[in-house]
Amino acid sequence: MFNKLTSSEGGRGLLLISPPFFYALLLMAFPLGAIILFSFWTQDFMDVDTTFTLNNYRQIIEQPIYGALLQRSLFVSAVVTMVTVLLAFPIAYFVSFHVRPDRKSLWLFLITIPFWTSYLIRVFLWKVILGYNGVINTGLLNIGLIDEPLTFILYNINAVIITLAHAFAPFAILPIFVALEKIDRSLLEASRDLGENKVMTFFRVTLPLAMPGVVAAVLIVFIPTIGDYVTPELMGGAGGKLIANMIQTQFLALNNAPLGAALAVVAMLSVTAISLVFILLNRRWLRGRS
Amino acid sequence: MSLRIYAIAYLVFLYAPIVLLPIFAFNDATIIAFPLSGFTTDWFGELMTNRSLHTAVKNSLFIAVMTAVLSTLLGICAARAGAMYHFPVKAGIMGFIMLPLVLPEIIVAVSLLVVVVQIFDMGLSNWTIIAAHVLICTPFCIAILNGAFQNLDPSLEEAAMDLGESRFSAFRLVTLPLVMPGIISSMLIAFTISLDEFIIAFFLSGTSQTMPVYIWGLMRFPASLPVVMALGTIMVALSIILLTIAELLRRRGMARAGVKDKGGFL
Numbered sequence: 124m125f126n127k128l129t130s131s132e133g134g135r136g137l138l139l140i141s142p143p144f145f146y147a148l149l150l151m152a153f154p155l156g157a158i159i160l161f162s163f164w165t166q167d168f169m170d171v172d173t174t175f176t177l178n179n180y181r182q183i184i185e186q187p188i189y190g191a192l193l194q195r196s197l198f199v200s201a202v203v204t205m206v207t208v209l210l211a212f213p214i215a216y217f218v219s220f221h222v223r224p225d226r227k228s229l230w231l232f233l234i235t236i237p238f239w240t241s242y243l244i245r246v247f248l249w250k251v252i253l254g255y256n257g258v259i260n261t262g263l264l265n266i267g268l269i270d271e272p273l274t275f276i277l278y279n280i281n282a283v284i285i286t287l288a289h290a291f292a293p294f295a296i297l298p299i300f301v302a303l304e305k306i307d308r309s310l311l312e313a314s315r316d317l318g319e320n321k322v323m324t325f326f327r328v329t330l331p332l333a334m335p336g337v338v339a340a341v342l343i344v345f346i347p348t349i350g351d352y353v354t355p356e357l358m359g360g361a362g363g364k365l366i367a368n369m370i371q372t373q374f375l376a377l378n379n380a381p382l383g384a385a386l387a388v389v390a391m392l393s394v395t396a397i398s399l400v401f402i403l404l405n406r407r408w409l410r411g412r413s
Numbered sequence: 414m415s416l417r418i419y420a421i422a423y424l425v426f427l428y429a430p431i432v433l434l435p436i437f438a439f440n441d442a443t444i445i446a447f448p449l450s451g452f453t454t455d456w457f458g459e460l461m462t463n464r465s466l467h468t469a470v471k472n473s474l475f476i477a478v479m480t481a482v483l484s485t486l487l488g489i490c491a492a493r494a495g496a497m498y499h500f501p502v503k504a505g506i507m508g509f510i511m512l513p514l515v516l517p518e519i520i521v522a523v524s525l526l527v528v529v530v531q532i533f534d535m536g537l538s539n540w541t542i543i544a545a546h547v548l549i550c551t552p553f554c555i556a557i558l559n560g561a562f563q564n565l566d567p568s569l570e571e572a573a574m575d576l577g578e579s580r581f582s583a584f585r586l587v588t589l590p591l592v593m594p595g596i597i598s599s600m601l602i603a604f605t606i607s608l609d610e611f612i613i614a615f616f617l618s619g620t621s622q623t624m625p626v627y628i629w630g631l632m633r634f635p636a637s638l639p640v641v642m643a644l645g646t647i648m649v650a651l652s653i654i655l656l657t658i659a660e661l662l663r664r665r666g667m668a669r670a671g672v673k674d675k676g677g678f679l
Binding site: 132133134135136137139140141142143144146147150151152153154155157158161171210213214216217218221228230232233234235236237239240241242243244245247248249251252256258289292342343346347348349350351352353357367370371374375380383384387390391394 | 416417419420423424426427428429430431433434437444445486487488490491493494495497498499500501503506507509510512513514515516517518519520521523524525526527528531532544545547548551555602605606609610611612616625628629632641645648649652653656660664
């Protein structure tokens, strides 16, 4: 069996890919299955009752708080995604089209560095920037633009959105950059030769060709933001809590893991469904043109 | 030109929080706010004497080193398989392995928590964190190692095998030295991710805390915030040093493999 596997190219490839594959199967697919199963069970203090029930899902539907949290989470994720991708596109465009080729990796390196530094500390520092005695408020007070500290920038959804848009910036820039790099520059020249101006060339040639990168950027920002509980916890105040905070509370504080599991499943399903609809809406940009 | 101004403004936005870190770490006041009052290194001194912090640092370093080694090993398997061989449902398998990249971390955390605690009834330990960190770091390792493995000429290894080396020693003697910079770069990135990771570690840490979990605890006490700033300064400085080394090695690796550097490893 083993000899047969190693003798063919396909066999060797499969053999080599199996450790990472089985690792992902065991530590990702299997636990995801477990959490779905778990969401149909109930828990009373430490005892888990394994009889099948839809009670957790019924609770999620019937109690308005869960729906409200989920709605707010999806809204925040959508706004964060939009802001992040809109801010990121010009940067990706600048690095791809206006930076000397030998300087490109330096720019990308500069863009990715903040992303690799401690997330917790970055979030905390946004609190310092946006806070009541924070950098922005003291700065604006000192130059006399405002008379008292602004309060609408911390402990609400705005603060959550700013912080998340900062945290996910490189995630949005890199896929768009890769898509822009792939564009054959002669296509742009052709468009100009045929009489289109710069702006029209951008909208009719560059942007459609960059769409696969934009779609990737949207997904890679939208999906993970739903799972963040650090930013809403530190920045959101009382009114800025999101679904991930509720999942965390159910698991760690309230000891109701099955309900937490059901919430996680619902959150995952909503995100997946929205992502699929988004891909479907953009499918005409994604058709292979290579 | 206006695009360049925007780009620089964007970099300022990206770096604003990090620049503030050392400013407050050396500031002689317990309140984190302007105006600054004076220069001090007391907060760093406090770090030196803090016993529970030292335990947390030791835990974090152990977890990060194990994660770096294990995820890079898995990454090597995947990157080599992806670059050298064709096999059935290749795109599907590769996509599946890269999936943790977009999986929300809280989902990874709670699903592993359920499996470990409720299903297997095992205790949480540093190893549960390592297991989860390896899962989320492997896709990053693969992305970096792909740069080193792709375009590596398979005929080099074949030549070594024709000259009498076994398959494994051909890999060890020919391919391994060529991809070594990529491997080290991948280990450094995985190390950095694991060292800074909080969301998963918070769920899966047992009695022993990691550094980010310890910092999270400190954040509740306003008096300890300057210490957090000092600790953060050290962590960020360490991250930047490691990342710079990783980047330089990645570039050298790509040069060795004869790939044109397209920048960035994602």
